[in-house]
Amino acid sequence: MKGPHGKVTPSPEVCVKCKGRLWCGPNCFILDRFEKKQSALKSMEGRELHGKTPPGVFVSWYGYPKINFSPMAPALPSEDSWMTDDTDKWFGLHAEKIISFRENLVRGSMQLKAKQASNPSYALLDVQETLMAKKPVEIEMELKNAPHARSLSFSDFHAPMGPQAELKKFTLTENPSVNRRIDSLVSDTDVKAKDAMVELYGSNVGVNQLHKILSAGMLGVKKNRKLTPTRWSIVAIDSNLSEHFIEERIKHFPQLQQIQLFHSAYLENYYFILLLPREWSFELLEAWMPGASWALEAKEPQFMADYEFYDGRKDYAENTAGGYYAARIAIAEHLLEKKRQATALVFREIGDSGIPSLGVWKCRETVRDAMKKKPLSFNSLGLALKYVESKLSIQLKYWKKHSQILDQVLHQKKLSDFS
Numbered sequence: 298m299k300g301p302h303g304k305v306t307p308s309p310e311v312c313v314k315c316k317g318r319l320w321c322g323p324n325c326f327i328l329d330r331f332e333k334k335q336s337a338l339k340s341m342e343g344r345e346l347h348g349k350t351p352p353g354v355f356v357s358w359y360g361y362p363k364i365n366f367s368p369m370a371p372a373l374p375s376e377d378s379w380m381t382d383d384t385d386k387w388f389g390l391h392a393e394k395i396i397s398f399r400e401n402l403v404r405g406s407m408q409l410k411a412k413q414a415s416n417p418s419y420a421l422l423d424v425q426e427t428l429m430a431k432k433p434v435e436i437e438m439e440l441k442n443a444p445h446a447r448s449l450s451f452s453d454f455h456a457p458m459g460p461q462a463e464l465k466k467f468t469l470t471e472n473p474s475v476n477r478r479i480d481s482l483v484s485d486t487d488v489k490a491k492d493a494m495v496e497l498y499g500s501n502v503g504v505n506q507l508h509k510i511l512s513a514g515m516l517g518v519k520k521n522r523k524l525t526p527t528r529w530s531i532v533a534i535d536s537n538l539s540e541h542f543i544e545e546r547i548k549h550f551p552q553l554q555q556i557q558l559f560h561s562a563y564l565e566n567y568y569f570i571l572l573l574p575r576e577w578s579f580e581l582l583e584a585w586m587p588g589a590s591w592a593l594e595a596k597e598p599q600f601m602a603d604y605e606f607y608d609g610r611k612d613y614a615e616n617t618a619g620g621y622y623a624a625r626i627a628i629a630e631h632l633l634e635k636k637r638q639a640t641a642l643v644f645r646e647i648g649d650s651g652i653p654s655l656g657v658w659k660c661r662e663t664v665r666d667a668m669k670k671k672p673l674s675f676n677s678l679g680l681a682l683k684y685v686e687s688k689l690s691i692q693l694k695y696w697k698k699h700s701q702i703l704d705q706v707l708h709q710k711k712l713s714d715f716s
Contacts, residue, residue, distance in 0.1 A: 344440040344462070346370045346403060347470075349433035351382035354424060355404055355458060356512045358526030362411035366513075366524055367404035368424045368467055370438050372460075375401060378433040384456055384658035385503040388666055392564060392652045399457040400449050405438040405464030414514020414522040421513075423469050428509050429480055430473035439466040451653040453590075454528035454619050476502065483515045490517035491537050498538055504626070504661070508534045528619070531657060535622035540609070542629040548577055548607075550632070553639040556675040558685065561667035564659055565589070565650030568643065568667050569685050570628065573678065573706065575640040580604035580702040581617045581624050582642070584691050588649030598691055602699040619657035620645070627664035642702055646690055678706065 353369040371378060380386060381398040407420070417425065427434045444460040451457050478500040482493045493516045497507060512530035514522045525533070552574050559570040585599040603614035603621045614621035628641045643664070675681035686693040697703050 344443050344465075346372065346405070346438040346440070348374060348436070349378040350427050350436050351378055351380075351402075352427035352430055352434055352473075352509075353382035353402065354428060354509055354513055354527075355455070356524055356527050356530070358528055361526060362523075364409060364411060364524055364526060365406045365461075366409045366421070366424075367406040367461055367464070368427070368436070368438065369402045369404050370436055371401045372403050372444075373401055382456070382509075383503075383505055384656065384662070385505045387658065388563060388662035392655060395655055396449065396457060400459045402459045403438070403440075403444050404458065404461035405440055405467060406461045407464045409524060411514075411523040411525070414524045415520055417514070420467050423467055425483070425513050425515050426469065426473055426475065428506070428513055428515065429475040429483065431476055432474065434469065434473045435471040437466075437468040437470055438464060439468075441465045452528065452656060453654040454531055454657050456656040456658065457653075478502070479506075479510065483510070486519035486522075488518075490521075491541070493517065494534060494537055495541050504534050504538070505658070532619045532622050535619070535626045535657075535661065539622060539626040539629040542626075542633050543577060543609070547629060547632050547638050550636050550638045552576065553637045556678060556681045557639075557672035558675065558681055559667040559670060559672050560688070561663050561670070563663045563666070564652055564655065565648035566659060566663055567646040567648065567689075568624075568663050569688060570644075570664065570667055571642040571681060571685065572628075572672070573640040573642065575706070576607050577638050578604070578606045578640045578702055578705075579625055579628065580642050580700060581614075581621045581645065582696055582700055583617055583620070583645045583647065584689075584696070585647045586649050586690065589647040590652065590654045598695070600695070600699045602701070604701045606702075606705075620660040623657045623661035624664045627661050627668060630665070631668035640702060640706070642700070644685060644689060644696065648690075 348370050350368060350370045355365075355367045355369060357365040357367075369382065371381065375381060377398065381402055387395055409421070413421065427436065441463040444462040449457050449459055479497060479502060482488060482497060485493075490511065494507060494511070497510075498504070508527070508530040510516060511533060512525045512527050514524045516522070553572055554574055556574065557572040559568075559572070561568050581603055583601040585595065585601070587595045587597060601616040603617045624643050624645075628643070632639060645660075673684070675684070682693055689696070
Protein backbone atom coordinates (compact mmCIF):
# COMPACT_ATOMS: atom_id res chain seq x y z
CA MET A 298 0.00 0.00 0.00
CA LYS A 299 2.76 2.45 0.95
CA GLY A 300 4.74 3.49 -2.10
CA PRO A 301 6.18 6.45 -3.99
CA HIS A 302 4.06 9.58 -4.17
CA GLY A 303 1.22 9.20 -6.61
CA LYS A 304 1.12 5.39 -6.36
CA VAL A 305 -1.67 5.23 -3.77
CA THR A 306 -5.24 6.24 -4.46
CA PRO A 307 -6.98 7.99 -1.54
CA SER A 308 -9.84 6.06 0.05
CA PRO A 309 -11.40 5.88 3.53
CA GLU A 310 -9.37 2.74 4.25
CA VAL A 311 -6.10 4.33 3.09
CA CYS A 312 -6.66 7.68 4.82
CA VAL A 313 -7.15 6.31 8.35
CA LYS A 314 -3.94 4.31 7.94
CA CYS A 315 -1.85 7.02 6.28
CA LYS A 316 -2.86 9.83 8.69
CA GLY A 317 -1.25 12.55 6.62
CA ARG A 318 2.01 10.76 5.77
CA LEU A 319 1.51 11.79 2.13
CA TRP A 320 1.28 8.30 0.66
CA CYS A 321 -0.79 9.55 -2.26
CA GLY A 322 1.21 12.66 -3.13
CA PRO A 323 2.82 15.88 -1.86
CA ASN A 324 -0.49 17.25 -0.55
CA CYS A 325 -3.18 15.78 1.69
CA PHE A 326 -6.75 16.85 0.93
CA ILE A 327 -7.79 16.18 4.55
CA LEU A 328 -5.04 18.35 6.02
CA ASP A 329 -5.81 21.02 3.43
CA ARG A 330 -9.45 21.01 4.48
CA PHE A 331 -8.55 21.68 8.10
CA GLU A 332 -6.19 24.58 7.43
CA LYS A 333 -6.89 27.61 9.60
CA LYS A 334 -6.02 31.18 8.72
CA GLN A 335 -3.77 33.05 11.11
CA SER A 336 -4.93 35.90 13.30
CA ALA A 337 -1.89 36.53 15.50
CA LEU A 338 0.26 37.85 12.66
CA LYS A 339 -2.14 40.66 11.83
CA SER A 340 -0.56 42.76 14.57
CA MET A 341 3.02 41.75 13.77
CA GLU A 342 5.12 44.00 11.59
CA GLY A 343 8.65 43.72 10.30
CA ARG A 344 11.09 40.84 10.32
CA GLU A 345 12.23 40.75 13.94
CA LEU A 346 10.83 38.86 16.89
CA HIS A 347 11.77 39.67 20.47
CA GLY A 348 10.33 37.41 23.09
CA LYS A 349 10.50 34.22 25.07
CA THR A 350 10.86 30.94 23.24
CA PRO A 351 8.77 28.26 25.07
CA PRO A 352 11.51 26.84 24.36
CA GLY A 353 10.52 25.06 21.18
CA VAL A 354 11.84 23.70 17.91
CA PHE A 355 10.34 22.00 14.89
CA VAL A 356 12.26 19.70 12.54
CA SER A 357 10.61 18.85 9.22
CA TRP A 358 10.57 15.36 7.74
CA TYR A 359 9.88 16.06 4.08
CA GLY A 360 13.13 15.84 2.10
CA TYR A 361 15.10 14.15 4.91
CA PRO A 362 18.11 14.05 5.42
CA LYS A 363 17.91 17.68 4.26
CA ILE A 364 15.55 19.29 6.74
CA ASN A 365 14.18 22.61 7.94
CA PHE A 366 15.29 23.22 11.51
CA SER A 367 13.06 25.83 13.09
CA PRO A 368 13.28 27.41 16.55
CA MET A 369 10.01 29.03 17.61
CA ALA A 370 9.02 32.29 19.28
CA PRO A 371 5.64 33.98 19.86
CA ALA A 372 4.49 36.71 17.50
CA LEU A 373 2.67 38.34 20.41
CA PRO A 374 3.77 38.47 24.07
CA SER A 375 2.27 35.61 26.07
CA GLU A 376 2.12 34.83 29.78
CA ASP A 377 1.65 31.20 28.77
CA SER A 378 4.89 30.97 26.80
CA TRP A 379 5.97 27.59 28.26
CA MET A 380 2.46 26.18 27.81
CA THR A 381 2.40 27.00 24.11
CA ASP A 382 4.75 24.07 23.43
CA ASP A 383 4.25 21.77 26.43
CA THR A 384 1.88 19.01 25.34
CA ASP A 385 2.40 17.21 28.67
CA LYS A 386 0.21 19.92 30.25
CA TRP A 387 -2.52 20.28 27.61
CA PHE A 388 -4.99 17.60 28.67
CA GLY A 389 -8.40 19.13 29.34
CA LEU A 390 -7.82 22.32 27.35
CA HIS A 391 -10.34 23.22 24.65
CA ALA A 392 -9.15 22.70 21.08
CA GLU A 393 -9.57 26.44 20.44
CA LYS A 394 -7.12 27.26 23.24
CA ILE A 395 -4.52 24.87 21.85
CA ILE A 396 -4.95 26.29 18.36
CA SER A 397 -4.55 29.83 19.72
CA PHE A 398 -1.28 28.77 21.37
CA ARG A 399 0.07 27.41 18.12
CA GLU A 400 -1.03 30.09 15.69
CA ASN A 401 0.97 32.59 17.74
CA LEU A 402 4.25 30.67 17.39
CA VAL A 403 6.45 31.72 14.47
CA ARG A 404 9.09 29.33 13.16
CA GLY A 405 12.39 30.75 12.00
CA SER A 406 13.55 28.15 9.52
CA MET A 407 17.09 27.25 8.48
CA GLN A 408 18.01 24.48 6.08
CA LEU A 409 20.39 21.94 7.54
CA LYS A 410 21.56 18.40 6.97
CA ALA A 411 20.70 15.83 9.62
CA LYS A 412 24.36 14.97 10.28
CA GLN A 413 25.21 18.56 11.24
CA ALA A 414 24.14 17.71 14.79
CA SER A 415 27.43 15.83 15.26
CA ASN A 416 29.35 19.07 14.57
CA PRO A 417 26.91 21.88 15.36
CA SER A 418 27.32 25.51 14.31
CA TYR A 419 27.12 28.33 16.87
CA ALA A 420 23.54 29.06 15.82
CA LEU A 421 22.53 25.43 16.32
CA LEU A 422 24.31 25.35 19.69
CA ASP A 423 22.36 28.42 20.83
CA VAL A 424 19.04 26.79 19.94
CA GLN A 425 20.11 23.57 21.64
CA GLU A 426 20.93 25.53 24.80
CA THR A 427 17.38 26.90 24.99
CA LEU A 428 16.00 23.34 24.88
CA MET A 429 17.85 22.48 28.10
CA ALA A 430 16.25 25.41 29.93
CA LYS A 431 13.99 25.11 32.98
CA LYS A 432 11.81 28.01 31.82
CA PRO A 433 11.18 30.20 28.73
CA VAL A 434 14.26 31.95 27.37
CA GLU A 435 14.55 35.49 26.01
CA ILE A 436 15.69 35.42 22.38
CA GLU A 437 15.72 37.49 19.21
CA MET A 438 14.98 36.09 15.78
CA GLU A 439 15.74 38.09 12.67
CA LEU A 440 13.89 36.73 9.65
CA LYS A 441 14.83 37.18 6.00
CA ASN A 442 11.26 38.17 5.23
CA ALA A 443 8.14 38.87 7.24
CA PRO A 444 5.97 35.80 7.87
CA HIS A 445 2.65 36.16 6.14
CA ALA A 446 -0.76 35.27 7.55
CA ARG A 447 -0.84 31.76 6.18
CA SER A 448 -2.58 28.59 7.19
CA LEU A 449 -2.10 26.72 10.44
CA SER A 450 -1.06 23.17 9.56
CA PHE A 451 -2.21 20.05 11.39
CA SER A 452 -0.72 16.60 11.89
CA ASP A 453 -1.63 13.36 13.62
CA PHE A 454 1.91 13.21 15.03
CA HIS A 455 2.89 16.65 16.31
CA ALA A 456 1.05 19.71 17.58
CA PRO A 457 -0.34 22.20 15.01
CA MET A 458 2.28 24.40 13.38
CA GLY A 459 1.95 28.10 12.65
CA PRO A 460 3.67 30.44 10.19
CA GLN A 461 7.31 30.30 9.26
CA ALA A 462 9.90 32.40 7.49
CA GLU A 463 13.54 31.85 6.67
CA LEU A 464 15.78 32.58 9.64
CA LYS A 465 18.57 35.10 9.19
CA LYS A 466 19.87 35.31 12.76
CA PHE A 467 19.09 33.69 16.12
CA THR A 468 20.37 35.36 19.28
CA LEU A 469 20.13 34.51 22.96
CA THR A 470 19.48 37.70 24.94
CA GLU A 471 19.82 36.04 28.34
CA ASN A 472 21.74 33.13 29.79
CA PRO A 473 19.31 30.21 30.13
CA SER A 474 18.97 28.46 33.47
CA VAL A 475 19.53 24.90 32.28
CA ASN A 476 18.58 21.56 33.78
CA ARG A 477 21.90 20.20 35.06
CA ARG A 478 21.03 16.56 34.40
CA ILE A 479 20.13 17.35 30.79
CA ASP A 480 23.31 19.39 30.39
CA SER A 481 25.39 16.52 31.77
CA LEU A 482 23.97 13.90 29.41
CA VAL A 483 24.07 16.22 26.40
CA SER A 484 27.75 16.87 27.18
CA ASP A 485 28.45 13.14 27.51
CA THR A 486 29.12 12.13 23.91
CA ASP A 487 29.80 8.48 24.79
CA VAL A 488 26.42 7.51 26.28
CA LYS A 489 23.91 5.92 23.91
CA ALA A 490 20.75 7.88 23.07
CA LYS A 491 18.37 5.28 24.55
CA ASP A 492 20.32 5.13 27.81
CA ALA A 493 20.21 8.93 28.02
CA MET A 494 16.44 8.95 27.40
CA VAL A 495 15.85 6.47 30.23
CA GLU A 496 18.10 8.34 32.64
CA LEU A 497 16.50 11.72 31.88
CA TYR A 498 13.00 10.32 32.21
CA GLY A 499 14.04 8.94 35.60
CA SER A 500 15.18 12.47 36.50
CA ASN A 501 11.65 13.80 35.86
CA VAL A 502 12.27 15.22 32.40
CA GLY A 503 8.93 14.96 30.59
CA VAL A 504 8.46 13.19 27.27
CA ASN A 505 7.66 16.51 25.58
CA GLN A 506 11.02 18.04 26.47
CA LEU A 507 12.76 14.75 25.72
CA HIS A 508 11.50 14.58 22.15
CA LYS A 509 12.65 18.15 21.49
CA ILE A 510 16.13 17.35 22.81
CA LEU A 511 16.28 14.22 20.66
CA SER A 512 14.94 16.10 17.65
CA ALA A 513 17.70 18.69 17.97
CA GLY A 514 20.35 15.96 17.83
CA MET A 515 21.54 16.40 21.41
CA LEU A 516 21.63 12.79 22.61
CA GLY A 517 23.77 9.80 21.78
CA VAL A 518 27.32 9.00 20.77
CA LYS A 519 28.80 12.08 19.11
CA LYS A 520 29.41 10.59 15.66
CA ASN A 521 25.85 9.21 15.56
CA ARG A 522 24.03 12.39 16.55
CA LYS A 523 21.51 13.57 13.96
CA LEU A 524 18.75 16.12 13.68
CA THR A 525 15.58 14.06 13.82
CA PRO A 526 12.22 15.08 12.36
CA THR A 527 9.78 16.04 15.10
CA ARG A 528 7.25 13.38 14.17
CA TRP A 529 9.92 10.67 14.36
CA SER A 530 11.37 11.88 17.66
CA ILE A 531 7.95 11.84 19.34
CA VAL A 532 7.44 8.20 18.37
CA ALA A 533 11.04 7.33 19.26
CA ILE A 534 10.67 8.61 22.83
CA ASP A 535 7.34 6.83 23.41
CA SER A 536 8.59 3.64 21.77
CA ASN A 537 12.03 3.41 23.39
CA LEU A 538 10.93 4.32 26.90
CA SER A 539 7.95 1.96 26.92
CA GLU A 540 10.04 -0.86 25.45
CA HIS A 541 12.60 -0.37 28.21
CA PHE A 542 9.95 -0.40 30.94
CA ILE A 543 8.35 -3.55 29.51
CA GLU A 544 11.53 -5.56 28.92
CA GLU A 545 13.53 -4.51 31.96
CA ARG A 546 10.81 -4.18 34.58
CA ILE A 547 7.21 -5.10 33.76
CA LYS A 548 7.91 -8.63 32.49
CA HIS A 549 9.51 -9.40 35.85
CA PHE A 550 6.48 -8.29 37.90
CA PRO A 551 3.72 -10.65 39.12
CA GLN A 552 0.54 -10.68 37.06
CA LEU A 553 -2.49 -8.58 37.92
CA GLN A 554 -4.98 -10.42 40.14
CA GLN A 555 -8.26 -9.34 38.51
CA ILE A 556 -9.67 -7.80 35.34
CA GLN A 557 -9.66 -4.01 35.44
CA LEU A 558 -11.31 -1.44 33.18
CA PHE A 559 -10.18 2.17 32.84
CA HIS A 560 -11.86 4.94 30.86
CA SER A 561 -11.30 8.52 29.75
CA ALA A 562 -12.49 10.78 26.94
CA TYR A 563 -11.07 13.96 25.44
CA LEU A 564 -11.62 15.84 22.18
CA GLU A 565 -14.00 13.18 20.85
CA ASN A 566 -11.51 10.42 21.61
CA TYR A 567 -13.07 7.73 23.80
CA TYR A 568 -10.75 5.21 25.44
CA PHE A 569 -11.63 1.99 27.25
CA ILE A 570 -8.60 0.10 28.55
CA LEU A 571 -8.94 -3.49 29.74
CA LEU A 572 -6.13 -4.95 31.84
CA LEU A 573 -6.25 -8.74 32.03
CA PRO A 574 -4.40 -10.95 34.56
CA ARG A 575 -2.08 -12.52 31.99
CA GLU A 576 1.49 -12.12 30.78
CA TRP A 577 2.40 -8.90 28.98
CA SER A 578 0.79 -8.24 25.62
CA PHE A 579 -0.76 -5.14 24.14
CA GLU A 580 -3.24 -4.19 21.44
CA LEU A 581 -4.70 -0.91 20.23
CA LEU A 582 -8.01 -1.13 18.38
CA GLU A 583 -9.28 2.03 16.68
CA ALA A 584 -12.66 2.80 15.16
CA TRP A 585 -12.85 6.03 13.18
CA MET A 586 -16.46 7.15 12.88
CA PRO A 587 -17.64 8.67 9.58
CA GLY A 588 -16.72 12.35 9.61
CA ALA A 589 -13.82 11.94 12.05
CA SER A 590 -10.61 13.75 11.09
CA TRP A 591 -9.13 10.89 9.03
CA ALA A 592 -12.48 9.47 7.92
CA LEU A 593 -14.09 12.52 6.33
CA GLU A 594 -15.22 10.60 3.25
CA ALA A 595 -16.12 7.34 5.01
CA LYS A 596 -19.67 5.98 4.98
CA GLU A 597 -19.09 3.50 7.80
CA PRO A 598 -16.63 3.13 10.71
CA GLN A 599 -13.05 2.46 9.69
CA PHE A 600 -11.11 0.02 11.91
CA MET A 601 -7.37 -0.05 12.49
CA ALA A 602 -5.42 -2.32 14.84
CA ASP A 603 -1.88 -3.18 15.89
CA TYR A 604 -0.72 -5.59 18.58
CA GLU A 605 2.19 -7.32 20.24
CA PHE A 606 2.33 -10.56 22.18
CA TYR A 607 4.84 -11.29 24.94
CA ASP A 608 7.86 -11.24 22.61
CA GLY A 609 7.07 -7.71 21.39
CA ARG A 610 6.98 -6.14 17.93
CA LYS A 611 9.69 -6.47 15.30
CA ASP A 612 8.36 -3.72 13.04
CA TYR A 613 6.61 -0.34 13.18
CA ALA A 614 2.91 -0.24 14.09
CA GLU A 615 1.90 0.87 10.61
CA ASN A 616 -1.88 0.86 11.09
CA THR A 617 -2.23 2.92 14.25
CA ALA A 618 1.17 4.64 13.99
CA GLY A 619 2.17 7.03 16.78
CA GLY A 620 -1.04 6.43 18.73
CA TYR A 621 0.11 2.87 19.41
CA TYR A 622 3.29 3.93 21.18
CA ALA A 623 1.61 6.87 22.95
CA ALA A 624 -1.00 4.54 24.49
CA ARG A 625 1.65 1.90 25.24
CA ILE A 626 3.87 4.25 27.25
CA ALA A 627 0.91 5.48 29.31
CA ILE A 628 -0.06 1.91 30.22
CA ALA A 629 3.55 0.91 30.85
CA GLU A 630 3.90 3.85 33.27
CA HIS A 631 0.84 2.61 35.18
CA LEU A 632 2.07 -0.99 35.40
CA LEU A 633 5.49 0.25 36.47
CA GLU A 634 3.92 2.25 39.29
CA LYS A 635 1.73 -0.68 40.40
CA LYS A 636 4.55 -3.22 39.95
CA ARG A 637 2.27 -5.53 37.98
CA GLN A 638 2.26 -7.33 34.63
CA ALA A 639 -0.88 -7.57 32.48
CA THR A 640 -2.33 -7.91 29.01
CA ALA A 641 -3.62 -4.52 27.88
CA LEU A 642 -6.45 -4.20 25.38
CA VAL A 643 -7.27 -0.65 24.29
CA PHE A 644 -10.51 0.31 22.55
CA ARG A 645 -10.38 3.77 20.96
CA GLU A 646 -13.39 5.39 19.28
CA ILE A 647 -12.80 8.64 17.40
CA GLY A 648 -16.00 10.62 16.96
CA ASP A 649 -17.27 13.10 14.38
CA SER A 650 -16.30 16.32 16.14
CA GLY A 651 -15.14 18.60 13.35
CA ILE A 652 -11.89 18.98 15.33
CA PRO A 653 -8.73 18.55 13.25
CA SER A 654 -5.98 16.25 14.45
CA LEU A 655 -3.92 18.07 17.09
CA GLY A 656 -1.13 15.52 17.51
CA VAL A 657 -0.42 12.17 19.08
CA TRP A 658 0.04 13.74 22.52
CA LYS A 659 -3.75 13.60 23.02
CA CYS A 660 -3.60 9.79 22.85
CA ARG A 661 -0.84 9.62 25.46
CA GLU A 662 -2.46 12.13 27.81
CA THR A 663 -5.97 10.69 27.54
CA VAL A 664 -4.73 7.20 28.39
CA ARG A 665 -2.61 8.65 31.19
CA ASP A 666 -5.74 10.33 32.56
CA ALA A 667 -7.67 7.05 32.37
CA MET A 668 -4.96 5.17 34.27
CA LYS A 669 -5.04 7.70 37.13
CA LYS A 670 -8.67 6.88 37.89
CA LYS A 671 -10.04 4.10 40.04
CA PRO A 672 -10.82 1.16 37.72
CA LEU A 673 -13.89 -1.01 37.56
CA SER A 674 -13.13 -4.63 38.47
CA PHE A 675 -14.68 -7.76 36.98
CA ASN A 676 -14.60 -11.43 37.87
CA SER A 677 -14.95 -12.61 34.28
CA LEU A 678 -13.90 -11.42 30.85
CA GLY A 679 -17.43 -11.98 29.57
CA LEU A 680 -18.89 -9.49 32.03
CA ALA A 681 -16.12 -6.99 31.32
CA LEU A 682 -16.66 -7.18 27.55
CA LYS A 683 -20.42 -6.90 27.97
CA TYR A 684 -19.94 -3.72 29.98
CA VAL A 685 -17.48 -2.27 27.45
CA GLU A 686 -19.92 -3.03 24.63
CA SER A 687 -22.64 -1.09 26.46
CA LYS A 688 -20.41 2.00 26.40
CA LEU A 689 -19.07 1.74 22.85
CA SER A 690 -20.96 3.01 19.81
CA ILE A 691 -20.13 -0.09 17.78
CA GLN A 692 -21.11 -3.65 18.63
CA LEU A 693 -18.36 -5.84 20.04
CA LYS A 694 -18.63 -8.39 17.23
CA TYR A 695 -17.11 -5.85 14.82
CA TRP A 696 -14.20 -5.13 17.15
CA LYS A 697 -13.54 -8.85 17.58
CA LYS A 698 -12.96 -9.22 13.84
CA HIS A 699 -9.88 -7.00 14.15
CA SER A 700 -8.50 -8.16 17.51
CA GLN A 701 -5.69 -10.69 17.67
CA ILE A 702 -5.52 -10.59 21.45
CA LEU A 703 -9.23 -11.19 22.00
CA ASP A 704 -8.99 -14.12 19.62
CA GLN A 705 -6.11 -15.55 21.64
CA VAL A 706 -7.70 -14.93 25.04
CA LEU A 707 -11.12 -16.27 24.07
CA HIS A 708 -9.95 -19.34 22.15
CA GLN A 709 -6.58 -20.38 23.57
CA LYS A 710 -6.07 -21.57 27.13
CA LYS A 711 -3.17 -20.54 29.32
CA LEU A 712 -0.79 -23.18 30.70
CA SER A 713 -2.08 -22.31 34.18
CA ASP A 714 -5.56 -23.42 33.12
CA PHE A 715 -4.28 -27.01 33.03
CA SER A 716 -2.54 -26.96 36.41
